[in-house]
Amino acid sequence: MTSKGKTIPVLTIVTVIVVIWYVCVVWMNAQFVYDQAERAKVEPPAFSQLVVTTMSQDRPVLPAPHQVGQELWKTTVGKKITSKRSLVYHAWITLSATLLGFIIGTALGIALAVGIVHNRAMDKSVMPWVITSQTIPILAIAPMIIVVLNAVGISGLLPKALISTYLSFFPIVVGMVKGLRSPDAAQLDLMHTYHASAAQTFWKLRWPSSMPYLFTSLKIAVAISLVGAIVGELPTGAVAGLGARMLAGSYYGQTIQIWSALFMAAALAALLVMCVGLAQSFVLRRMGEKPA
Amino acid sequence: MTVVSASNLSLTFETNDGPVHALKDVDLSVEQGDFVSFIGPSGCGKTTFLRVIADLEQPTGGSISVNGMTPQEARMKRAYGYVFQAASLLPWRTIEKNIAVPLEIMGLSKSDQRVRIDRVLGLVDLANFGKKYPWQLSGGMQQRASIARALAFDADLLLMDEPFGALDEIVRDHLNEQLLELWARTNKTICFVTHSIPEAVYLSTKIVVMSPRPGRVTDVIESTLPKERPLEIRESTEFLKIAHRVREGLRAGHSYDE
Ligand SMILES: Nc1ncnc2c1ncn2[C@@H]1O[C@H](COP(=O)(O)OP(=O)(O)OP(=O)(O)O)[C@@H](O)[C@H]1O
């Protein structure tokens, strides 16, 4: 579908979501208005008045879309990006940890997959551990990683990045093992008849075959890296980053701040996945993929 | 010179449902310059025999030599080119890059590769299609490209497993003619698996009739057709006589089976 053909459906969905959101805002914030009226011993406001009040509270249960929008505008365009109050600044902190963790995770994932595909012992022994690693909740692991690394004198970007790595290497391993094994028997037999070495078979057959799998995994990995970086900021009392913003917001009941950080994170995730998607179409196009 | 010589060759696959005798006591020799067709019902071990020659399968009994060596030594010396039923071209490489794969692995220089690629593309009539990707070619052209790839090796022995099985009759006729011409020109030895009696008779100097369970050779027919073979030869009495004998051989194998 062309981007033109997508615009109307996308806009329709967005409109529906915004409408539902506003309805929820009135519904969820009304209680607070009623409670206040009761405390002040006055009549609860009429419905039209109620709607207005629910949408302009300082610390609403659910902030209205325009409140979040204003906050986002104020903290991105309205602040110098070096300012501690700039959301761009916080997003950059989280993004740098995300990218570092993503790169390490990708390298680790590919290395493990190559080992698993080429070595019987690794095939038997590594995969169960890889799977086990993902059954442990990241929230339990994250503080330990940070504390342990701090104890050996590593702090700052790397510990957070390693939490991203911990999450992101998994889809890469799984995807790449599948991808490197995707050449069919005839293609592998052909390489055998050429008396190709394992390295030649890898570079000429397995690696190119795995590209579609790699990019699918990369999309998952980059999004999950972002989650990892945010989670890495939560339990550690980090002072900067989107996770820190969310945590601070929740301490002080600043729901608008939480929501704007949330939206920033979502936008970041979308951007990252989009970048991987662009890289994917570039690489696959260069590999002579049949245009859809 | 004898290119392939098998004696008492057996191969039993151990499967979960018990042993499968894919080949049993096969004696056969293929001489330099022969065009040998293997024909027989499904499961009689044609593919298995080719794969044993190619060192893709290990025999469990008897002996086999390729160019006087073990199949493994022959494979390491790149003594043969193998053409599978499916073209198995790499989709991310152009046709000429696909043909280059074995040449790169052999470590040929770029200019040597170029020379060979141009020569084999010409041999299979694809000279103008080197820069195309496989998906831009028809099935028959892809199969020709895979033959070109096997030829690029410049091995004297060509192993072909139902290379034209998936193609329509007309394309197949055309490719058969081309293959014969190529064989006459290059004096290669060809082992060719097929299910088609006319194809086997038209192409071969020697037809090996096989039968299944256990897979063995039931008849070896030396063709009396001349080396020069226009397509019309398929209506000659000589041709029909050989075809008849092949059919009889196949039938005998079947009745044995039931
Ligand atoms: N890797 C394998 N493991 C177990 N059994 C096998 C294997 N390969 C082949 N067989 C069996 O060996 C027998 C011979 O198979 P083969 O593929 O050589 O037959 P074929 O003559 O080429 O048949 P077709 O004409 O259908 O291609 C069959 O019964 C098949 O099931």
Ligand SMILES: [Mg+2]
């Ligand atoms: Mg077969």
